[in-house]
Structures are given as structure tokens and as C-alpha cells.
Amino acid sequence: xxxxxxxxxxxxxxxxxxxxxxxxxxxxxxxxxxxxxxxxxxxxxxxxxxxxxxxxxxxxxxxxxxxxxxxxxxxxxxxxxxxxxxxxxxxxxxxxxxxxxxxxxxxxxxxxxxxxxxxxxxxxxxxxxxxxxxxxxxxxxxxxxxxxxxxxxxxxxxxxxxxx
Amino acid sequence: xxxxxxxxxxxxxxxxxxxxxxxxxxxxxxxxxxxxxxxxxxxxxxxxxxxxxxxxxxxxxxxxxxxxxxxxxxxxxxxxxxxxxxxxxxxxxxxxxxxxxxxxxxxxxxxxxxxxxxxxxxxxxxxxxxxxxxxxxxxxxxxxxxxxxxxxxxxxxxxxxxxxxxxxxxxxxxxxxxxxxxxxxxxxxxxxxxxxxxxxxxxxxxxxxxxxxxxxxxxxxxxxxxxxxxxxxxxxxxxxxxxxxxxxxxxxxxxxxxxxxxxxxxxxxxxxxxxxxxxxxxxxxxxxxxxxxxxxxxxxxxxxxxxxxxxxxxxxxxxxxxxxxxxxxxxxxxxxxxxxxxxxxxxxxxxxxxxxxxxxxxxxxxxxxxxxxxxxxxxxxxxxxxxxxxxxxxxxxxxxxxxxxxxxxxxxxxxxxxxxxxxxxxxxxxxxxxxxxxxxxxxxxxxxxxxxxxxxxxxxxxxxxxxxxxxxxxxxxxxxxxxxxxxxxxxxxxxxxxxxxxxxxxxxxxxxxxxxxxxxxxxxxxxxxxxxxxxxxxxxxxxxxxxxxxxxxxxxxxxxxxxx
Numbered sequence: 219x220x221x222x223x224x225x226x227x228x229x230x231x232x233x234x235x236x237x238x239x240x241x242x243x244x245x246x247x248x249x250x251x252x253x254x255x256x257x258x259x260x261x262x263x264x265x266x267x268x269x270x271x272x273x274x275x276x277x278x279x280x281x282x283x284x285x286x287x288x289x290x291x292x293x294x295x296x297x298x299x300x301x302x303x304x305x306x307x308x309x310x311x312x313x314x315x316x317x318x319x320x321x322x323x324x325x326x327x328x329x330x331x332x333x334x335x336x337x338x339x340x341x342x343x344x345x346x347x348x349x350x351x352x353x354x355x356x357x358x359x360x361x362x363x364x365x366x367x368x369x370x371x372x373x374x375x376x377x378x379x380x381x382x
Numbered sequence: 383x384x385x386x387x388x389x390x391x392x393x394x395x396x397x398x399x400x401x402x403x404x405x406x407x408x409x410x411x412x413x414x415x416x417x418x419x420x421x422x423x424x425x426x427x428x429x430x431x432x433x434x435x436x437x438x439x440x441x442x443x444x445x446x447x448x449x450x451x452x453x454x455x456x457x458x459x460x461x462x463x464x465x466x467x468x469x470x471x472x473x474x475x476x477x478x479x480x481x482x483x484x485x486x487x488x489x490x491x492x493x494x495x496x497x498x499x500x501x502x503x504x505x506x507x508x509x510x511x512x513x514x515x516x517x518x519x520x521x522x523x524x525x526x527x528x529x530x531x532x533x534x535x536x537x538x539x540x541x542x543x544x545x546x547x548x549x550x551x552x553x554x555x556x557x558x559x560x561x562x563x564x565x566x567x568x569x570x571x572x573x574x575x576x577x578x579x580x581x582x583x584x585x586x587x588x589x590x591x592x593x594x595x596x597x598x599x600x601x602x603x604x605x606x607x608x609x610x611x612x613x614x615x616x617x618x619x620x621x622x623x624x625x626x627x628x629x630x631x632x633x634x635x636x637x638x639x640x641x642x643x644x645x646x647x648x649x650x651x652x653x654x655x656x657x658x659x660x661x662x663x664x665x666x667x668x669x670x671x672x673x674x675x676x677x678x679x680x681x682x683x684x685x686x687x688x689x690x691x692x693x694x695x696x697x698x699x700x701x702x703x704x705x706x707x708x709x710x711x712x713x714x715x716x717x718x719x720x721x722x723x724x725x726x727x728x729x730x731x732x733x734x735x736x737x738x739x740x741x742x743x744x745x746x747x748x749x750x751x752x753x754x755x756x757x758x759x760x761x762x763x764x765x766x767x768x769x770x771x772x773x774x775x776x777x778x779x780x781x782x783x784x785x786x787x788x789x790x791x792x793x794x795x796x797x798x799x800x801x802x803x804x805x806x807x808x809x810x811x812x813x814x815x816x817x818x819x820x821x822x823x824x825x826x827x828x829x830x831x832x833x834x835x836x837x838x839x840x841x842x843x844x845x846x847x848x849x850x851x852x853x854x855x856x857x858x859x860x861x862x863x864x865x866x867x868x869x870x871x872x873x874x875x876x877x878x879x880x881x882x883x884x885x886x887x888x889x890x891x892x893x894x895x896x897x898x899x900x901x902x903x904x905x906x907x908x909x910x911x912x913x914x915x916x917x918x919x920x921x922x923x924x925x926x927x928x929x930x931x932x933x934x935x936x937x938x939x940x941x942x943x944x945x946x
Contacts, residue, residue, distance in 0.1 A: 228563060231512075232500060232504075232512070235501070235504065236504060239504050239505055243505050273690070273694075276690065277687065277691060280686050280687035281687050283686070283687075284685070284686075284687055286508070286509040286529060286561065286563060286564050287563060288563055289562055289563040290563075382562070
């Protein structure tokens with residue numbers, strides 16, 4: 219099963235490599251990983267998407283908790299949560315027909331065209347990972363030239379928060 | 383008053399209560415060595431290879447319970463130390479290793495003797511620190527000792543750039559430190575402890591299985607009292623030996639790949655398994671699918687990630703072994719507590735039947751020395767009071783099987799990583815901690831050559847270690863596997879051109895003895911024990927093709943042992 223693990227980690231050099239190293243050393247998979255500072259300058263927040271059985275994910279969270287730099291973590295997938303990922307995608311639009319088509323898809327998926335050149339559109343799209351996947355799938359024969367995804371961000375719904 | 387980083391380093395160690403430092407100098411740590419030269423409280427032991435410094439500190443830590451401390455230079459100094467750091471990591475030994483580093487201005491420039499020590503050691507330390515600012519030095523050293531010695535212990539590396547050791551700052555060593563991200567649990571959950579004790583009272587075929595955690599947490603007394611109150615059979619892992627007195631009838635011997643028949647069958651057939659400070663290692667469980675098929679399992683461990691890692695358990699208890707056993711003792715001593723005495727008595731009848739197989743018997747009738755006999759004689763001659771270190775292989779298993787460890791911290795070996803070359807430097811650390819004790823290193827002619835240069839260190843400090851080499855001319859454990867599983871194709875398990883160990887020992891200024899007759903073993907050992915100012919290197923020529931039995935082949939269950 220897919221799990222989104224949110225981590226508060228000391229904002230120190232090398233902290234990220236401890237997490238990445240743990241995953242490679244123990245053979246766990248990382249589907250995506252994002253990290254950036256938070257409103258508390260001493261902390262970074264990391265969001266990690268991984269797949270595994272309940273036993274493996276339990277081990278992953280225990281092993282992560284064992285890392286000295288990790289202050290707190292939470293498996294978002296356990297409760298009700300929000301999930302967002304951003305994607306930038308550059309598309310070859312050869313003719314008028316393709317321009318129309320791509321514009322229409324972008325509208326349907328609530329994406330924005332943020333850059334235009336003679337033969338390209340660049341679209342910014344935000345949503346759940348599956349929504350981004352669906353967008354790509356729907357492009358069909360239209361050629362994707364370049365694609366970049368931010369990795370998933372997660373947050374619990376309602377009053378509960380991940381903090382110190 | 384302002385001190386240099388090097389002086390602060392020395393003061394920190396003294397204030398931390400460190401008495402012995404194991405190390406080797408080099409460019410990046412010269413300021414520190416200069417500061418060491420100008421003081422006399424902290425004793426530095428100069429090894430001949432950095433790996434030996436880490437093993438010596440490790441041996442010191444295992445024997446005393448205090449953290450071992452190492453100082454090496456940057457680059458090759460640090461990489462040579464890695465094997466010893468990984469050895470300590472796998473066995474959860476508290477150790478603080480200081481590595482020199484090139485000046486901060488050169489870090490990342492491929493400078494002379496530069497290596498990313500933090501990166502290289504990251505997977506085999508509990509934690510590591512790079513000190514970039516002199517103002518952080520003392521606090522970081524305190525944190526290193528705090529992290530290494532609390533919770534599940536382990537090695538911590540502190541990387542010290544050369545310029546930091548030259549800068550000046552006011553000295554202040556904090557007496558207490560804390561980390562918001564690190565709060566190891568000590569006390570176990572009382573509800574879980576009650577459930578565990580309830581399960582013990584219901585057990586019909588109970589089994590205690592204890593590991594290195596009981597030794598590390600100094601819980602031997604509590605463990606012994608609890609076991610005797612319950613009257614349950616107890617087995618111990620390679621790392622756990624000595625926590626419960628081995629000669630005691632409740633003790634079934636070591637379990638696992640080379641464990642006893644009674645211990646392994648006891649495990650396989652038990653209905654309640656009480657695992658204490660043990661981690662269900664693959665050398666213990668054998669095939670995990672066949673492990674303890676009918677048991678409800680209680681697992682006490684200080685590390686939550688050890689619980690349900692390999693084997694799903696029914697009652698997990700996270701806490702320190704000592705504190706949880708103390709709580710258990712309180713409950714077991716209540717008048718309301720009782721065990722199923724009749725069922726347990728029947729269980730013991732079964733166990734005694736297994737024990738009567740006498741699976742460790744061997745035949746010493748010929749005139750070739752059986753390696754087992756050497757270990758048994760060592761036990762007799764030292765009256766079970768020696769510190770015994772070992773290397774890795776057949777001799778290690780025979781030492782574990784035939785030396786009946788009475789006390790914890792007397793059996794010192796590399797269990798997790800299985801590091802050949804561990805025994806001799808580890809013995810050095812033990813002898814430094816206990817100058818008057820008898821320290822024996824049981825080794826093989828293969829392992830001993832992996833750190834034999836330390837004979838020089840042993841001479842320098844006059845350390846009277848007894849090296850007991852079980853010399854069969856083979857890498858014995860490799861040869862045994864090749865005999866069993868590779869149709870006797872002895873690929874690279876035979877060493878031609880072994881040195882003359884007697885002459886070798888003598889050339890280092892030690893005493894060498896060659897023993898090749900069973901009748902000479904005891905007299906030679908008694909003679910060796912009298913020599914107290916240098917090493918006695920005893921080269922025992924033993925049966926070349928003796929195997930370690932019993933044996934659970936890889937992939938088999940605990941009930942599927944090869945006995946002879």
C-alpha cells in the first residue's frame with residue numbers, strides 16, 4: 219500500500235542523506251521525497267511517499283524514528299489527510315488543433331498555461347498524484363517534451379497538526 | 383580562560399571520566415596529540431593499525447560497560463577505523479570515535495588525506511557529528527557520549543577539522559545535555575508487563591531466550607533472580623552468554639546455528655517464549671517460517687525497531703531490560719502469582735531427555751588435540767574466571783560452547799558483524815581496563831593474522847594476554863561449509879606457508895609455545911598463567927577436520943539439527 223510519511227527533521231547539513239541512506243541501506247523504496255524549511259527555521263519538513271506491506275511500513279517508521287535528527291513523524295495515510303503535488307509539463311503543440319486540445323485539457327484539470335512559444339505550451343498543474351497521472355494519460359498522442367513533478371506534500375485535515 | 387580546540391578536547395575527555403584513549407596520530411590530529419603530550423591524566427595507547435584502536439576500545443567497553451574512546455587521523459585513519467565502528471554498531475557497543483579532518487576551508491577539495499568520514503560512517507554509527515565551529519566543540523563531545531551510552535548503545539563518530547582544534551574558545555563542559563529529537567524509553571509499559579507476567583503464569587512449556595541486551599543493561603542479577611523464581615529453562619544467544627551463570631542447571635546452553643540440542647528443541651516446542659534483549663537474528667531463528675510454531679511470544683527490547691522486525695510478537699515491551707525485569711520481579715513475587723508447576727515439571731522431563739543426548743560430547747582418545755578440549759582445559763585452569771575474547775569462526779563457536787561463562791561481560795566477541803581480527807585488539811582493551819585479570823584470546827591461525835601487528839602494542843604496554851590459537855591449518859568454518867555443502871571442494875580455505883608462531887611471538891619479545899599433544903595442554907596453560915609481563919602465544923595444533931556440532935544448516939528450522 220502507498221503511504222505518505224511526513225517528517226519534521228533538524229534543519230542541519232546531512233540530515234537528508236541520513237533519511238535517503240536509511241532507505242537504500244534497508245532496501246525500502248522511495249516513490250517521492252520533498253524537503254524544505256518550515257515556519258520554524260530550525261526544522262525542515264520532509265514528505266516521503268513509499269510503498270510496502272503494513273509490516274514494512276511499520277519498520278520504516280520505527281527506523282526513521284531511530285534517526286537522531288528526526289524530531290517527529292506521522293504517517294498521513296492513517297487518517298484523513300490532504301495531498302498535493304505540483305507538475306510542470308512542456309508540451310509540443312504542432313498545430314491549431316493541438317493548441318485547442320491542450321488548452322481544453324488544461325482547463326478541465328484546472329491547470330494553467332504559464333509559458334507559450336511558437337510550438338510549445340508549458341502547463342502548471344496541482345492536485346493529487348493520481349490527478350496528475352490522469353492528465354498525462356489524457357494527452358494521448360500529444361507529445362510531452364519535458365515533465366517535472368514536485369513530489370507529494372501532505373497535511374492532516376482539521377485540528378490535528380504535526381508539530382513539536 | 384581561553385583554550386585551544388585541542389586542549390578543550392582533552393579537557394572534555396577528562397571531565398567525561400575517560401581514562402584510556404586508543405589511537406594513532408597523523409597530520410589532521412597533531413594539535414590534539416600535542417595537547418595530549420602536555421597532560422598526564424588521560425592515558426593514550428598507541429596501536430599499530432587504526433582498526434585495532436576501535437576493537438581495543440570496543441573490548442574495553444564490553445568488559446567495563448563504559449564507553450570506549452578512539453582517536454584517529456583523517457582519510458586512511460578514518461577508513462581503517464570503519465570495520466571496528468561497524469563491529470561495535472552491530473553489537474550495540476557504546477563507543478566514541480574522534481576522527482581528524484582536513485581544515486574546514488579545504489573540506490570538499492579532495493585535500494591530502496581527506497575523506498568524507500561522516501558520509502562513510504553514516505550507515506554504521508548510531509549518530510555522527512561534524513564540528514565546524516570551536517564554540518560547539520565541548521557540547522558536541524558531551525552529546526556524543528550521551529547518545530553513545532543511552533538507549534540502545536552504539537558508536538558515535540565526531541569529525542574534527544584541524545583548524546577547529548587550533549582555534550581558541552572559553553572552556554565549559556556541560557554536565558547534562560538533551561536533544562529534543564532523542565528521548566529513549568527506559569520504563570516499560572506497566573500494562574504490557576502485567577500481560578507478560580500473566581502469560582508466564584499460564585505457560586506449560588515456557589522458554590526464556592535472552593541476548594546481548596541483558597549484558598549491556600547490566601541486568602544479570604535481575605535476570606538470574608527472575609529465572610530462578612520462575613524455574614523456567616533459559617537459553618542465551620552468542621551475545622548474551624554470561625548474563626545467566628552457564629553452569630546452572632536451568633541453563634540449556636547457547637541456541638541457534640551452533641546451539642545445543644536441548645536449547646533449540648526447547649525453542650521449537652515451547653508454548654510461551656520470553657525474549658529479553660535479543661533480536662531474533664537469523665543465526666538464532668534459522669528458517670523464520672519454521673520458528674517457534676506454537677509459541678506466544680513476549681519480547682522485551684529497548685529498541686522499538688527490534689520488535690516485530692523478524693518475528694511477529696504477541697506482547698511487545700519497549701524498555702530497558704533492567705527496569706522491566708525489576709517490575710516483573712515485583713509481580714512475580716506477589717503471593718497471587720503462580721506458575722503451572724505440574725506442566726512445567728513435565729516440560730523439564732522432556733528437556734532432560736533432550737539434554738541426555740549430550741550433544742557437545744566429543745572423542746579425545748587419540749593423540750591429536752581436539753579443539754574443544756583446549757577450551758575445556760582453559761575453563762578448568764582459569765576456574766571460569768577469565769575474560770575470553772575471540773575472533774570469528776570455528777574457534778569462536780567452540781569457545782562459546784565449552785567455556786562456561788559465569789558472569790556477564792567476560793565473553794567478548796564480534797557476534798553481529800563477525801569480524802575476524804577482533805580478538806587480539808579487543809583483549810588488549812580488556813587487559814588495559816583490568817590489568818590484574820586473566821585475559822585469553824581464543825583464536826585461529828587465520829583470524830589472528832588479521833591483526834597480528836598488535837603483538838607490538840602488547841609488548842609496548844606489557845600486557846600479559848594469553849593467545850590460544852586453535853591451529854588446524856584451515857579457515858575452519860569455511861572448510862566446514864565446503865565439506866557439508868560444496869562436496870569438499872576446499873576453495874581457498876587452506877593456508878600454505880603459515881608462519882612459525884613461536885618464533886613470531888619471540889621476535890616481538892613475547893613467549894611462544896607450540897603444543898601438539900593432548901597430555902601437554904594443561905601443564906602448558908598453567909605455565910602460561912604464571913607469565914605476567916608479556917604475551918604468551920600458545921599455538922595448539924589441533925585436529926584438522928574437526929567440525930562444530932550441532933549445526934542447523936542455513937534455511938532449516940531449529941528442530942532440524944545436524945548432530946554429528
